[in-house]
């Protein structure tokens with residue numbers, strides 16, 4: 579087995595929606611990023627890469643590469659997962675926490691889990707997503723941005 583951790587944060591910018599876990603959620607601002615700014619999927623990519631000592635998402639998909647401008651982060655996640663399964667590993671489980679004062683994420687968590695399970699070639703029961711606020715403390719609490727943590731356990735395919 580291998581374990582990996584990922585963390586990501588993006589600041590708010592002008593916009594009318596955020597994309598979290600592949601779900602477009604209407605909001606009075608967007609998230610500034612080279613890609614679609616999906617902090618949850620970026621944290622999951624980093625957790626997968628971390629588990630196999632493959633560096634981080636910025637190394638695999640440089641944010642100065644025009645190929646990734648505005649890209650759907652599910653495309654990136656599927657590429658990372660293809661790397662993981664190509665090396666003989668599959669998901670044991672994923673546990674993730676998204677930290678946002680707003681918008682409210684709870685109603686969207688089932689759809690996020692569906693997307694993650696599909697992209698990670700796994701069952702929804704292997705994927706947990708939690709949402710929390712920081713009770714108005716810190717940069718997420720002040721509504722400056724959104725952060726996400728993710729932990730994955732990988733199992734060898736022949737395990």
Ligand SMILES: [Zn+2]
Pocket residue numbers: 586587588611615616617620
């Ligand atoms: Zn990111």
